[in-house]
Amino acid sequence: MGDPMIEHAHALVELVNYETLADSHGEQSLALVAAEFVSRLKSIRRAGDALLEIAPNQYCLVLRGVKQRQHINLAMEKLYRELAHPVDVLGEQIPLVVRSGIALPSANLTQSKQMLSCAQSALRHAKRRDRPHVIFSSSDAAAVRQDPNLSVRFQEALDMGEFVSYFQPKVTAAYGTLVGAEALVRWHDAKLKKVVLPGQFIEQLEQSGLIFPLTLHLLKSAIARCADWPEPLHVAVNVPPKLLTEEFLVTAIGDALAIADLDPARLTIEITERGQMPKQSIRVLRNLSKLGVQIAIDDFGTGESSLVQFRNIPADTIKLDRIFVQGAVTSKKDRAIVHSVVELARRCQMQVVAEGVEDAKTADLMKELGCDWLQGYWFGKPMPNDEFVKKHIGALPRSAAVDHVAALLDS
Ligand code: C2E
Numbered sequence: 001m002g003d004p005m006i007e008h009a010h011a012l013v014e015l016v017n018y019e020t021l022a023d024s025h026g027e028q029s030l031a032l033v034a035a036e037f038v039s040r041l042k043s044i045r046r047a048g049d050a051l052l053e054i055a056p057n058q059y060c061l062v063l064r065g066v067k068q069r070q071h072i073n074l075a076m077e078k079l080y081r082e083l084a085h086p087v088d089v090l091g092e093q094i095p096l097v098v099r100s101g102i103a104l105p106s107a108n109l110t111q112s113k114q115m116l117s118c119a120q121s122a123l124r125h126a127k128r129r130d131r132p133h134v135i136f137s138s139s140d141a142a143a144v145r146q147d148p149n150l151s152v153r154f155q156e157a158l159d160m161g162e163f164v165s166y167f168q169p170k171v172t173a174a175y176g177t178l179v180g181a182e183a184l185v186r187w188h189d190a191k192l193k194k195v196v197l198p199g200q201f202i203e204q205l206e207q208s209g210l211i212f213p214l215t216l217h218l219l220k221s222a223i224a225r226c227a228d229w230p231e232p233l234h235v236a237v238n239v240p241p242k243l244l245t246e247e248f249l250v251t252a253i254g255d256a257l258a259i260a261d262l263d264p265a266r267l268t269i270e271i272t273e274r275g276q277m278p279k280q281s282i283r284v285l286r287n288l289s290k291l292g293v294q295i296a297i298d299d300f301g302t303g304e305s306s307l308v309q310f311r312n313i314p315a316d317t318i319k320l321d322r323i324f325v326q327g328a329v330t331s332k333k334d335r336a337i338v339h340s341v342v343e344l345a346r347r348c349q350m351q352v353v354a355e356g357v358e359d360a361k362t363a364d365l366m367k368e369l370g371c372d373w374l375q376g377y378w379f380g381k382p383m384p385n386d387e388f389v390k391k392h393i394g395a396l397p398r399s400a401a402v403d404h405v406a407a408l409l410d411s
């Protein structure tokens with residue numbers, strides 16, 4: 001007999017701000033928020049759906065008969081609508097911040113235990129990729145390897161220049177002066193006639209092996225764009241951990257910098273630490289560092305990183321994950337974490353970038369806590385290069401651009 005549970009989608013929903021609530025609002029408020037969270041999850045169930053408690057802040061919704069992405073997307077929209085209103089605790093409005101990992105039924109999954117473990121894996125991806133939810137489907141993961149069409153489609157898209165970098169401004173915390181931008185890939189899918197976000201394809205590209213040519217393409221174009229921006233603005237490019245084992249990366253980056261005649265110090269490589277980094281990767285990072293390229297540790301504090309790893313990585317910058325940045329406004333513990341990371345960075349002569357700054361209050365707090373640079377929707381969303389230049393660089397008259405650079409050198 002098959003396990004009937006595996007016919008249905010499993011959505012593992014986690015209340016992200018649970019950990020910090022006890023510190024910021026006390027145990028009693030925590031219990032009220034947790035109870036409201038469960039009651040709202042219950043309210044979205046249809047007949048035959050189940051709700052399983054995995055942890056006090058983690059529940060698994062088993063959605064009967066949901067097998068397709070379109071249907072799960074509808075279910076998630078309903079969930080977000082239901083959780084959208086904050087919880088009123090003694091007059092204070094506490095938001096329900098959630099993240100979900102979803103497993104869809106597939107022929108490879110024969111036990112509900114496996115479904116749950118896939119949903120857990122998807123939840124980890126959602127955390128890493130900073131997405132509200134990620135759908136795991138083992139048939140998808142296998143499909144990229146097995147379905148030559150998808151790899152062909154990626155290759156075509158690469159050849160047709162459909163992968164382009166958008167740029168998101170980074171500014172000084174002290175004066176809000178532009179210091180550079182992070183390059184974030186977008187797929188201008190000509191067939192679907194839409195712009196696809198990286199969360200929907202990066203992982204599949206990593207599995208297909210095409211991530212290497214894509215990253216090289218993005219590195220070269222970002223370096224070329226930055227060479228056209230006024231000095232000393234820098235560009236930061238995300239490089240997946242898998243690529244760091246390739247010594248060839250050092251030569252390729254060195255060549256691209258030489259061709260564009262860009263000072264290596266104006267390029268930052270953003271890396272995420274996931275688990276133990278192989279010795280080879282540390283060697284590649286050291287060689288990049290010797291070249292003068294800056295290294296930033298992305299999503300700091302969210303991976304399975306250790307201090308030994310931190311000690312071995314020749315990093316110049318720490319990028320504080322937005323979970324702490326946004327949490328710091330309401331949580332004492334998050335503020336303490338930001339403060340300690342800033343202190344750690346100071347002692348190691350590193351810079352700190354606070355990510356995900358969405359409002360003035362967070363920006364002011366990050367400045368107060370000693371972060372050097374800020375990034376987030378408050379200062380600008382990721383945008384095409386032309387728009388970035390127009391809005392953030394080009395709008396300045398030439399003399400102002402020179403003053404701006406001089407101010408930067410002074411700061
Ligand atoms: P990341 O490197 O941590 O990038 C930051 C993500 O947060 C971006 O999402 C950005 O649009 C978003 N973001 C920026 N400011 C705010 C804010 O104030 N609030 C909120 N809620 N979000 C903000 P995006 O562009 O969808 O990228 C998601 C992830 O995909 C990136 O996370 C990175 O891990 C990966 N990625 C993006 N571009 C590339 C790339 O060129 N190569 C590789 N390998 N990975 C990339």
Ligand code: CA
Nearest residue numbers: 182238270298
């Ligand atoms: Ca990044």
Ligand code: CA
Nearest residue numbers: 298299319355
């Ligand atoms: Ca990040």
